[in-house]
Every structure is written in C-alpha cells, then in structure tokens.
Amino acid sequence: MYKVVIGLEVHCEVLTNTKNFSNAKNSYTNIPNINVMPVDLGLPGILPVVNKEACKKALKTAMALNCQTPDEIIFDRKNYYYPDLPKGYQITQVTKPFGRNGHLTFLVNGEEKTVDIHQLHLEEDTAALEHYTNYSLIDYNRSGIPLMEIVTEPCIYSADEAVAFLENLRNVFLYCEVSEAKSDKGQMRCDVNISLMKDTDTKLGTKVEMKNINAFNSVKAAIEYEIKRQSELLDKGEKIVQETRRIDEDGKTYSMREKVDAVDYKYFVEPNLAPVKITDEFKEKVRSEIPELEYSRIKRYLKLGINLEDASTIARDKYISDYFDELLNYTKNISIATNYLTIVILGSLNKLNISIKELFITPKMLGEVVNLVDKNEVSNQLAKNIIYEAMEKNIEPLEIIKSKNIKQISDEGELINIIKKIISESPDQVKEYLSGKEMVANFLVGKVMKETNKQANPATSLKLIKEELERMR
C-alpha cells in the first residue's frame, strides 16, 4: 500500500457579461468566432481594460475560501508561444493574486476534511483549438473569458476526497454566484497532480500531472487508474516518470509528454494596467455579499435534528436551502417540512425539470399546508395531492382546500357512521376478514377514503374499522 498525495489546479470561468479585458460578450455559443473584439485577437495596438465584475467575483471567491486578500489589484504577463494564445502572453496574477493561504472544509463520506488552498488568481482563458488531420481550427470566443485558477496544496489523499472537494468547490462558486461552473461546457476544468509514496517516506514521490479533465467522474477514474498504474510500477521496483498524461474515454491515462525543464514564463508586471488599491470598504462590501455556505448550513440542519442525508440534500443547492430556510419561518414542524421539501418539492422539480426559482409553490404556501398536516386537519396523502394540483393549476393550496371544503375528518362519531355504512355494504369482505384475512381492513379504509373524498383520517378510520369488525366475531 502506498500513500497517495494529490494536488488540484481548478480552472473556473467567471460569470460576467463581458470578457476579462475586452467588451466582447462572455457567453457560451456553438457558433465560432462571434464573441470577438480586437483585444481578444491580440491585434497590434490593443490595450486591456479590466473587468471590475470579474475582479469582484474573484475576490469574493477568495474570501469564501478563507484566503488572505491583497491590498491592490495587480496583473502580470505570462509569456509563451502557443496557437491558442493570440497575444503571445496571458494576463494573469503572480505578484499579488486575489487569494493566498485559504482553506475549504467539507464532508467526505460523513467525515470532516479540510483542503488548504495555496492560491486563487484571476486570468484570461485561451482560444479553443480543434485539431483535424491536416489542419486545426481556432475559436476565439473563449479567448479572454475571465478564468479563476484555484491551486490546492498537496493535501488530498484519495479519489473520493478529490471529487468531494471539487463538488464542494463548485458549490462555493454556485453559492457565491461567481460561475455557472458547468463542466460539460468546460466552465470548470481541473488538472490533477498525483504522486505515491511509502508510508515510511518523508519525501513526496514523483509527480504525474493530468491536464484538463472536465467531468468529476473522469477525475475519479483518472486518479483510480493512476493509483493502480503507479502502484504496480512501484511494486515492480520501477521508477515513476515525471510527465503529463491525459485521460481517454476508456478511463485509462496515456502519456502526453515527459516533463523537461520547466518553461520560463518570463513573468513581469502588466504595464498597461496600473495597480488599483482595494479599499477595506470595498472588501467589506464584497464580504457582506457572501451567503452562508454549504457546510455551515449542513451543520445547522444537523443541529435541528435533520438527518445527514436530508441535510446534505437540502444544502447542496443554495436556492433550495434558501427556500427551506424561509419555509422554516412558516412552520415549526421541521420533520414534516423536511419531508415535504425533499420528497414532494424536489421530486416535482425533477419531474417538471424546473428550478426552485420557477416553482409556483412559495415557502409560505408550503408552510401553510405543512401546518395543516401537523394539526391533523388534512391527511398526508390529501395534502400531497393538493400540492401537486396547486402546481398544475397555479392555484394556492389553501384556495384549493377552501374551494373543496377539505378538512380531515378525525372525529370518531362522524367516522363511525360512515364506517358502519361501508361495512354493511361489504359482506364479502367482512367474511374474509373474519376468516383471518385481516389485510382486508385496509381495503375498507380505501372505501372510507373514497366515500369521504379522502378527508377521513386514515389512521383513525383503520382503528375504528378493526374495532367494528372485531365486535362482529
């Protein structure tokens, strides 16, 4: 067995209207080269103009990740030649990145884990290349899109931890509304550095880098494959080659190139962008816009007595969690509220394929129904049906209840008359019951429900039916 040490470099496109240094649109499109301005092509004479919103969002993310933040905004040039880099340099941050020495704490299979963040900086994306047999195509739509790069310390020790970190990091982006972070659109991509060492070793093993993995399950597959591949090599006493590998669709990794001497990017401060001071006031403003984050909410829900699974489900999405928090303003019954949110509401969202923001049922409406169920005034089943009907017809649940004169009949005196009638109409079933088929009682409850338009309290009805039938023995 070897100890696995993983470090991640995560790239995430920042959600802005325009690009990082030009006024071209920052939006995803399949039509190539339409969101392009002279700046994005690196034409002679162009100058970068910083997108303030991108800076703000990078700063916000750095704060959400508990980073130290700089006193001023400075950009640097990273110089290298590649066909996807029209200027021949990338504007990035080396001197004073937006964040340093941060951390993110989250749960992995129920256990708390903290990943240390080495650095968070803002840079620009490159153009997208498509290679064919005899030629390559370049799409400059992506050129200049604001990109955050988050570099972790080598403190991740398994594929599960890596994936959990990525999922939680993505939720930080989503909670802070700084990125859509969709990996299928390449908005969130990840480089994985992995090395294996013996438990007794004090020095990290040889690092292998895997570049540009989009999907989280590919990250998992790549790590698991690498652990297996490297373990086998080490078992045989062979050396790990320091190299860059790519993951293929078959889940295996293949060598791209061996790492020769590290490239000298000849960094220097971007002369076209004078340093801009970040005032404490601005920092406070940005900080105040960071919502309570996922892990903190999970802990809060656990304290309310919600189980880990439900707490995690609710906190996974900020808007669902916000909805739930508002719901709790209208009802005290956390158990029913949780049940209604996770089963009825989330189920409907899935079925209707809509987001919670588009949902007709407000937390207040849902709270009112939960309270009726809580007070036994509406049966559970009826309440759920009412909610579905409300969604379908865009009518408030209370309106439906009122218009149909629905309430739960729990009064035994009222119920017993109905039950006596049903029993007298069902001689065959009575016979079956008396011959030992006690399940028949449930069938009779169904009949009572039908007779009462589902308003009868099913539990009370069952109790009364059984009493009545037993008396007939």
Add this chain to the structure above:
Amino acid sequence: MEYIKSTIEDLRKSLDNKEITGEELFNKAKTLANDSQNEINAFVTIMDSYMPKGKTKTILTDIPYSLKDNFSTTGILTTASSNILKNYVPVYDATVYKKLKDAGAILVGKTVLDELAMGGTGTTGHTGIVRNPWDKSRLIGGSSAGSCASVASGIVPFSIGSDTGDSVRKPASFGGVVGFKPTYGRISRYGLFAFASSLDHVAMLTRCVKDAAIVTNILKGYDPLDMTSLKDDGLDYTKDLDKSIKGKKFFYIKEACSYDKKSDMLSKTLSQFDDLIKKIEKLGATVDEISIDKDLLNAIYPSYMVISCAEATSNNSNLTGIPFASRIDGNTYEEIMFNTRTEGFSELIKRRFVIGSYVLQKENQEKLFLNACRVRRLIVDKMHELFKDYDALIMPASGGIAPKFGEASDVLSDEYLILENHMAIGNFGGFPSITIPYGFVDSMPIGVNITGNIFKDNEVLNIAKQIEDILDFKGQVAGDKNV
C-alpha cells in the same frame, strides 16, 4: 499664402475665408507627398482621395496631416514599417486616428518609421531609408522619421508620431521642427502598436508650439479603452502660451553639457546652447547648472534598453502569423511561428528581442530587468525632487546636427552617452517634454528640449512658446533658411 510654410492657424484662416477648400489643400499635400517620395521617402501609404469624415467643425477641419504607420487605421494598410506586417490591414481605429477623423482633419498618408518603432535613425523601415529634407545625405532620425520629414519639408503642418525614448523629440531636433510628447496618459495609446508600453507616448510634430497645443487640445482626454489614460484636465493649452515666464526657474544637467574634450560639432552646439541660456535669462527666468550623480546618468541608456527591449519582446509576441501577420508556412505551428518571425523581422529587431528575453529570464531578471526598473525609479525620484524647485529641465536635444548616413548607428559612443540619451528621462517619468529648434550648425537645424513635471503640459508649452518667440525659427521648413 504659401502652403508649405503655413501653420494650422494660417490654414484655418484661409479655409474660413474661403480662399482655399479642404479638397484643394488635400490635393496640394498629396502632390507634395508624391513628389517627395523619390528623394525623402517619408510615406508608406499616400491617400488617393479627399475623404472628409468630420462630425463637427473644429479648428482641425480640413487640415491635412500625416500619421505614423504604427497607428491602427481601419481599412488602411498599417505596416509598422516591418515585413512581418507588410500586408496588414487593421479592422479597428486607434483612438488618436478616430479623434482626428471626428475633428475633420484629413489624413494625407501613413509615414515610415524605424521597424516597429525601434531605432533612432529612420533607416530601418521595410520600404527604405528616410532622408532629411535639409540635406538628403543626412538622416532625419527616428523612429518617427517619415512624420518628421513630412512636417520639416512642408508636406503637412502636423504629423502624429510616437515617442518611447525620444522618437519624436530627437527627429524634431534634426528636422528643425517642434516635437511634443505630453504627459503619459494625456493622450490615449489605444491603437498605437506597442513598443514598450510603460514608455510609449503618442506625440506630435508641428512647425510651431501653438500648433502642438492645438493638436494636443484635440487629442487629450480619458479613453475608456486605455486604462492608463488621464482624465482631461479641462485646460485649453493655447490659452496660456503668451504668459510671461519671468521668475521661472530652469536647470540643465552639468554632466551632460560639460566635457574636457569636445568635438568641433559639440562645441558649436553647446555654444549655441549657452547663447540660448543668456536669451532666456533676459526674459527674467533663471537657468541653473545642476549636478546629478554621473553613474545614475550613465545608467539611463542601458536601463532604457533593458526595459524597452523586455516590454518589446513581449508586446511583439503577437506577431506569429497565426491570427494575422504575413505567415510563412511550416509543417507544425512551431514551424509557422518560427519561419514567420525569422523572415519577418530584421536582424536589429531580433537583437532587441534576444536582449529582452535575456533580461526577463528567471536567472537574470533580478539583476538586469528589475535593477533597470530601480534605476528608472531613482532617476524619476531625482527629477521629482528637482521639479520641487524648478519649472523645467532645459537641455540640447542632441550633441549635434543630423548625422550623415553611415556616420551614426544605434551603437552610441560612450563619450556622449548622457547627452544623446537624456530625453528618455521624459519617458521614464512620463514627463511632458518638447523639442523646438534653437539654431543652426553647419546649415543644419538643432533643437533644444524642455521637460516639465507630470501634468504640467500647459506650462511646458508656455515656456516653449516664450522661447520660440525670442528666436526666429517658428514655422520654418527645410530649404527655407540656410544659415
């Protein structure tokens, strides 16, 4: 009215009095430009037709001008006088060009420069050398060579150039005209092909100080496309030109102007400078000799080279033949880039890029690049300190007249290292700086440079105008006067 001697104001009057039309002016300029090409070779492109695009009437409406061929002009070939861009037609307008177009000024042509604005001779452009209209066996200086030649020979009353070390102010001296570089950021650089971004300035050549003020009035102001541009100071630079400079305090740098052994040329130049100082003192101003650490002064040129080459190598990394530029084919992208850049740049340019790359390398950066930046800071601090007591630095723009072809090169003698390169101080600190003609040596013009503190463009122009007024060179064109 004799067109070639006319200032902007003269032409404005003639136009307003309907003595001449804009089209006639353009045609005069175009004819002069075409006729001069064989001998002077100031232009890469000469426009075919009069195409007024002004939005409102301004002082520049229908005034012809030329533009250095390193400003982006939509639909008009812009080569930066380099083979690598010999077929490059921009798709956007430089802010400067747009402002001039909106103001109604008429572009006559795009002028030759030293390749990619790197160089001071006007001999390295891809379309051949530019000659000095005063003496065709001499160079005009650079890099704004064609711009200066077109103004010095009277083809246009003003030209827009760029100034990274002294690329407008040195040719102005050799061509007997005015060269003005306002404060860094006063004029937007958007669309000016970058040489060294922290040193690059939009600058202009005119035949009198007032014209420089007029042109700056039109060009200055904040540009949302250039984050280093300054908010407009709201001043009309023509307003205070005639204010007395009585009581003003000037200084010159002793180490740049005193030598144990002087060449005949330097003696003549410095003696004219002495005469000028006396004349200035008669205006009620004082001129002090100030001593500055010679090691620091000697470090100006090497620091300038280090910083400018470093920025230039990065700024010109876009010229790969991939998205644009004259591509030379290859089997891989590396080969395409390699072939394009090998064929596209001259040896002098490659030399600068090698220097730039070298000083930025990790192992050299601290010692070379960052130390050069520190020298720059020390010099600028020293100037700020002096500007607390003084209104301006006054210096000969050069130690002599324009050299003959072959006489001078970019390899400079140690002897005059300081005197020939002090104007880079203006670029180090972004100081407003102007060169105006102040005399003749061997029948060739020489210029004096006046540099003030940042934001003091108005004062620098005022001082220059007052000195211009006590001399007799205002509006001169080549051949007009032979002393």
